[in-house]
Amino acid sequence: MAVNRMFRVCPATGFKVHEPAEALMKINAVTAVVALLVGGILALLVILTRWQTVHLLPADAFYMVLTAHGLNMLVFWIIFFEVAVLYFCGTVLLNSRLATPTFAWVAYALMLIGALVNNYAVMIRGDSSVMFTSYVPMGAHWSFYLGLILFAVGALIACFVFLGTLVVAKAERTYNGSVSLVTFGALTACIIAVFTIAAGAIILIPTFFWSIGLISHIDSLMYRTVWWGFGHSSQQINVSAHVAVWYAIAAIVFGAKPMSEKVSRGAFLLYILFLQLASAHHLLADPGLTSNWKIFNTSYAMYLAVLASMVHGLTVPGAIEVAQREKGFNKGLFEWLRKAPWGNPVFSGMFISLIGFGFLGGISGVMMGTEQLNLIIHNTIYVPGHFHATVVVGTTLAFMSLTYFVIPTIFRRELMFPGLAKWQPYLFGLGMSGFSLFMMGAGTLGVPRRHWDMSFAGALMQHEFPATAWLMMTLMAITGLVAIVGGAAYLLITVCSVFIGKKITTPGFKHISARDNAAAPVSLPNVVVPSHGNIGTAGFVAPGTFVLAIGFLISFVLYYFVNWKYLSTVWPLN
Amino acid sequence: MSAILPPAAKYWWKQPLDRVEGTWIVIALTWCLIMFFMMPYWHVYGKQNLSNEAYRTTPEVYQKKTQEMVDKYTVRKETAQEIPVVHPPAGSDVYLIARLWQWWPILELEEGKTYRLHIMSMDWLHGFSLQPENINIEVHPGYEHIVTMTPTKADNYSIICNEFCGVNHHTMASKLYVVKSAK
Numbered sequence: 001m002a003v004n005r006m007f008r009v010c011p012a013t014g015f016k017v018h019e020p021a022e023a024l025m026k027i028n029a030v031t032a033v034v035a036l037l038v039g040g041i042l043a044l045l046v047i048l049t050r051w052q053t054v055h056l057l058p059a060d061a062f063y064m065v066l067t068a069h070g071l072n073m074l075v076f077w078i079i080f081f082e083v084a085v086l087y088f089c090g091t092v093l094l095n096s097r098l099a100t101p102t103f104a105w106v107a108y109a110l111m112l113i114g115a116l117v118n119n120y121a122v123m124i125r126g127d128s129s130v131m132f133t134s135y136v137p138m139g140a141h142w143s144f145y146l147g148l149i150l151f152a153v154g155a156l157i158a159c160f161v162f163l164g165t166l167v168v169a170k171a172e173r174t175y176n177g178s179v180s181l182v183t184f185g186a187l188t189a190c191i192i193a194v195f196t197i198a199a200g201a202i203i204l205i206p207t208f209f210w211s212i213g214l215i216s217h218i219d220s221l222m223y224r225t226v227w228w229g230f231g232h233s234s235q236q237i238n239v240s241a242h243v244a245v246w247y248a249i250a251a252i253v254f255g256a257k258p259m260s261e262k263v264s265r266g267a268f269l270l271y272i273l274f275l276q277l278a279s280a281h282h283l284l285a286d287p288g289l290t291s292n293w294k295i296f297n298t299s300y301a302m303y304l305a306v307l308a309s310m311v312h313g314l315t316v317p318g319a320i321e322v323a324q325r326e327k328g329f330n331k332g333l334f335e336w337l338r339k340a341p342w343g344n345p346v347f348s349g350m351f352i353s354l355i356g357f358g359f360l361g362g363i364s365g366v367m368m369g370t371e372q373l374n375l376i377i378h379n380t381i382y383v384p385g386h387f388h389a390t391v392v393v394g395t396t397l398a399f400m401s402l403t404y405f406v407i408p409t410i411f412r413r414e415l416m417f418p419g420l421a422k423w424q425p426y427l428f429g430l431g432m433s434g435f436s437l438f439m440m441g442a443g444t445l446g447v448p449r450r451h452w453d454m455s456f457a458g459a460l461m462q463h464e465f466p467a468t469a470w471l472m473m474t475l476m477a478i479t480g481l482v483a484i485v486g487g488a489a490y491l492l493i494t495v496c497s498v499f500i501g502k503k504i505t506t507p508g509f510k511h512i513s514a515r516d517n518a519a520a521p522v523s524l525p526n527v528v529v530p531s532h533g534n535i536g537t538a539g540f541v542a543p544g545t546f547v548l549a550i551g552f553l554i555s556f557v558l559y560y561f562v563n564w565k566y567l568s569t570v571w572p573l574n
Numbered sequence: 575m576s577a578i579l580p581p582a583a584k585y586w587w588k589q590p591l592d593r594v595e596g597t598w599i600v601i602a603l604t605w606c607l608i609m610f611f612m613m614p615y616w617h618v619y620g621k622q623n624l625s626n627e628a629y630r631t632t633p634e635v636y637q638k639k640t641q642e643m644v645d646k647y648t649v650r651k652e653t654a655q656e657i658p659v660v661h662p663p664a665g666s667d668v669y670l671i672a673r674l675w676q677w678w679p680i681l682e683l684e685e686g687k688t689y690r691l692h693i694m695s696m697d698w699l700h701g702f703s704l705q706p707e708n709i710n711i712e713v714h715p716g717y718e719h720i721v722t723m724t725p726t727k728a729d730n731y732s733i734i735c736n737e738f739c740g741v742n743h744h745t746m747a748s749k750l751y752v753v754k755s756a757k
Contacts, residue, residue, distance in 0.1 A: 060741050093578050131738055137715060138698045138740065177584055181577040220699055220714045251576035258577050261586040263595050286712045287628035287719030295613045303606035310602040311595075318594060319577070371613045372622055378710035379701045379736040446708040448701070448736035452744045456734075459745035460653045463705050463732030540594045549598055553605065560609065564616075570707050572621040572688075572724040 005097055011506045012409055021091040021098035025084045025410055027108060029403075032080035033494055035115065036396075039072035040487045047484070051477030052455060052470065059452040063129040066450060068122045070132030074391065075151065075234075076115045081399050082189065082241050083107070083158045088410075089186035089244065090165035096174040099164030107157035114151025117143050131450060133231060136207060136218045145208035149201070156197045159190045181258050181265065182251070185244025188268040193237045195276060199229030221288050228279035236275035238391055239309070240268065242353065242398040246316045249350040249398075252405055253341065256323035259315050259542070267315070270308035274300040281365075284374035291371065298369045306366060313358045314549045317351075318542040325535035325542075333544040349401030349425035356393030356433045361386060363556050364440055373563050376570060381451075382443025389436040392483075397429050400490050407494065413501030417493050424493065428486025434479030442472035444566075624711065627720040633696045636718060640669035644679050652680060652749075659751070667692060667720075670733075672700035672713045674740060677733050677748035684755045685728045694718045701737030704750065710736060725752040 007016040045065045048056040057065060091098050098104060121128040121144035128140035166187065169175060179187070203226040209215045247264070250256040258264045280297030283289055300306065324336030341347050364386040368377045377383065407415055415421055447454055447469050454473065456462040537543050583589070617623050648658040658679040662668050664687035671678045673696040683689055693702055693713050700713040711721065725731075735746035 059744065063738070063741065063743075135699050135737075175580045177580045178586065180579050180581075219716070221717060247577040251578045255576055259592050259595055260589050261581050262589065263591065263599070264577075283712075285624060285710055287714060287717045290626050291617060291623070295610075299610050299613070302610045306609075307599075307602050307606050310606075311599060314598045315595065318592075366609065370609070372616050372620065372624070375622060375624060375710060376708050378712065379703065380708070380710060444708070446703065446705045448703060448734060450738040450743075451736065454744075456744055456747050458742075459747045460655060460657075461732070461747050461749050463734050463747050466706070536594075540597075541592050542594050546594050546598065553601065557605070564612070567622050568620065570622055570709055571704075571726055573709065574621070574623045574625055574722050 003097070004101065007097075010092075010409055015092045016095045017410070018091045018097045020101035020104075021087050022410060024098065024101065024104050024108065025087050028080050028084040028087070029406070030498065031108075031112060031115075032077050032084065033491065035072045035076035035080060036487070037491055038119075039069055039077055040484065040491065042066075042069035042072065043480075043487075044484050045069075047477050047480040049452070050473060052453075052473060054477075055453070060129070062452050063131075063450075064122060064126055067129045067131050068119065071118060071122065072115075073396075074132060075148075078238055078391070078395060078399075079151075079155055079234075080111065082193075082237065083111070083155065085241055085245065085399075085402075086158065086162040086186050086190060087165075088406075089180075089183045090162045090169070093180050093183050094166075094169040094175050096165055096169035096172065099161055099168045103157055104161045107154045107161060110154030110157065111151050112154075114147045114149070114154060116147070117150060118147030121147060133227065134207070135227075136210070136220055136223045139211055142208060142211040145204050145211055149204050149208060152197045152200050152204070155193065159193050159197075162186070162190050178261075181261060182244050182248045184265055185240055185247060185268055188271055189237045189240035189244065191272050192233060192240060192275060196230055196233035196237060199226055199233065199276075199279075203227045203230065221286060224283060224286065225279060225289075228282045229276065232278045232281060233276045235387070235391060236271065236278065236305075238395040239275070240271050242357070242395040243268075243309075243312045243316070245398045245402050246312070246350055246354055247319070249346055249401060249405070250316055250320050250323070253344065253347045253350075254320050254323040256319040259318050259322060263311060264315050267308040267311040270304050274305040274308075277301065278305070278369070281369045281374075284369075284371050285378040294371050298371055303366075306362075309358075309362060310549075313354070313362070313552065314542075314545060316354060317548065318545040321542040321545045322535065330535050333547055336544060343422050345421045345425050346401050346404045348422075349397050349404070349429065352425055352429035352433075353394055353397040353401065356389055356397070356429060356436075358552055359555065360433055360436050360440075361390030361394050363559055364436075365390060366556070367560065367563050370560075370563075373567055375573070376563070376567055377443060379449055380443035381447045381449045382440045384449050385436045385439030385441075385443055388432060388439065393429060393432050393436065397425065397432070400428065401425060403490075403494055407497045407501070408504060411498050411501075412504045413497050414504060415493065416496045416501050417489075420489050421493050424486055424489045426486075427489060428483055431479050431482030431484075431486050435476055435483055438472045438476035438479060442469050442476060445469040445472065447473065625719070625721045629718045629720075630716055631694070631718045632716070633694075636669070636692075636694050637671065637696070639692075640671050640679075643667070643669050648679070649682065657748075662689070664755075665689065670702075671696060672702065672735070672746075673697055675735070675742040675746040677735075677746065680749050680751070682751040682753060683725050685725055685752050686755060688722060688724045691721045691723045692718055693721065698739050699737045700735050700739055700746070703734045703736040705732045705734055707731065712737060728752045728754045 006019045042065050048054045049062045121141045128144040130140040210218050277297040277300050321336045329336045329339045647660045647662045649661045650659050660679045661682040667690045669692045695713045695715040702711040731750040733748045
């Protein structure tokens with residue numbers, strides 16, 4: 001079979017874009033956005049039900065909608081988008097062709113069928129309201145598990161297409177030296193994805209057999225232990241992917257280069273080594289596991305993956321600061337930040353994503369993942385508060401900002417509603433940050449997650465939550481609606497731009513064949529990169545970022561010990 | 575050279591660390607180690623640690639043990655369903671059943687006394703959530719979890735379920751009474 005080696009040269013960046021890869025990136029990204037639309041409508045219904053004043057849906061519909069919301073957002077939106085990101089990092093950033101586009105289409109088809117079958121089980125059959133986590137012994141229809149398995153197999157094939165592309169690029173010498181940092185981050189996400197999907201297969205395949213009666217019993221603790229090897233690690237794919245996107249946007253908007261390749265790549269390596277231990281985060285309040293097991297695993301050995309995130313949290317804004325200072329914004333601590341392009345949604349979305357992920361998602365995640373502190377947080381609405389800060393403010397918003405770059409460069413369309421686009425990251429990012437924060441507040445007061453009615457209507461005995469908890473839930477709903485408006489704006493802008501936006505044409509544009517035009521391998525100068533120029537203060541090239549990082553650390557330390565203080569006031573247990 | 579391009583230098587790992595990165599890594603690592611050692615520290619010096627004591631058992635055996643306790647120590651019955659309220663002696667083994675969609679029986683404990691609270695589910699997963707203390711423990715079917723618990727203040731507490739357990743999940747709420755010690 002002839003290999004399609006046709007490329008077009010991107011006039012904006014000079015990258016070569018492989019045509020079959022481009023089509024695959026587009027279809028995966030568009031499908032992701034459709035999943036986001038479905039998940040967004042469901043999100044609105046969830047908010048309007050948990051807002052007790054409105055209390056829109058009856059209990060059974062609420063749990064169905066909540067299940068479908070979790071799956072469409074956390075699995076289908078994010079992973080379709082991530083596949084597009086993998087193809088982008090493997091081909092465009094390396095000037096390479098995509099390995100086996102046919103297999104990539106097979107992967108896409110399997111993922112699409114899997115997503116449809118799963119949604120059929122949840123929303124059309126309506127007998128699979130088992131939540132994203134589908135804990136046994138509560139059972140769903142077999143098509144629920146089958147859909148997830150098909151989707152996972154598709155995603156796994158996509159991962160191997162990406163890995164194959166790296167091999168092709170290396171063999172065909174499409175780049176010199178090492179792959180770029182962003183591609184390295186994508187590779188990290190891909191490696192984590194492979195063992196995540198393996199964990200998913202180990203638990204979902206037996207559960208599928210259980211659902212059709214071939215296996216009589218699945219232990220609930222074993223299920224939770226293995227399932228979270230899939231459920232939590234899949235969130236670590238997102239972390240690696242969106243950190244890679246942060247670096248990419250810093251490079252695209254500012255021409256920022258990593259402060260040092262060694263540190264940033266080392267931090268990604270720590271993710272690969274330690275992130276998968278975090279299955280334990282979800283098992284800290286479970287019987288049958290020892291404290292030693294819990295402490296070692298929940299802390300990623302010794303918080304080494306947290307260390308990695310703290311490093312990225314410094315080096316991403318640090319790289320931006322260095323780039324800005326070298327451009328002349330070298331005054332004081334924060335001129336580089338003040339003079340940043342806050343009206344450009346590619347940057348503003350990325351920066352809000354970075355801050356929200358660190359301050360809200362990161363800190364709360366460590367609280368919940370501390371063995372004893374988990375006792376006062378487990379299964380309260382604090383938990384969704386945390387992961388909306390990580391996965392929505394962090395991952396989703398980072399992906400949204402990347403879209404604003406991808407629409408003109410890959411889809412070749414002008415962005416429609418640029419005025420609205422300017423505001424979209426603020427509406428979505430700040431709305432979602434408030435939403436997360438108020439959920440954490442309500443959770444601290446004991447409000448449970450996945451719960452239809454905090455007034456316990458119809459129960460024999462009722463618990464009365466304090467008025468503050470009710471207030472928190474109302475504020476959560478209002479800020480949630482702001483985020484919904486921001487999400488709707490994103491959908492409007494992207495869908496209109498992609499389908500009816502003005503086409504960008506380049507005069508003299510022609511396709512080239514990579515083989516005829518391959519860059520002659522240049523041997524890299526055997527030099528050590530000099531350190532940065534005469535910028536910053538006191539030997540610190542990025543003093544502003546350092547001050548921000550110290551501010552972050554102080555909030556982290558204070559909040560950490562506030563929680564221990566709170567824990568020390570509850571009933572003694574052992 | 576930027577993050578989306580291959581590193582310009584062949585031996586990129588030889589580039590020296592910036593002072594800002596080096597300093598931050600040392601600070602961050604120190605903090606990570608403090609957080610790590612905080613957990614074992616609390617096992618030794620803290621009072622709130624989740625017990626590691628758990629046994630595999632069956633719903634029938636667990637039901638029988640709970641029934642024995644209820645037969646011995648029931649002091650009254652509450653609600654339309656006549657759920658027994660049990661006042662077991664201080665220091666004793668106390669049994670609580672979680673099932674769709676009920677906690678059974680209702681417990682009455684004494685302030686400042688320590689109890690060995692056994693919790694197990696008869697069917698699906700449930701979540702023991704003691705309010706407003708906000709102590710939350712996962713409840714599995716087949717695993718009898720034993721938590722030593724010392725109520726500190728007399729009051730009427732609630733136990734709600736915070737692990738999704740089906741359409742009437744929100745009705746799975748009960749009381750836990752803590753009373754002043756008899757003498």
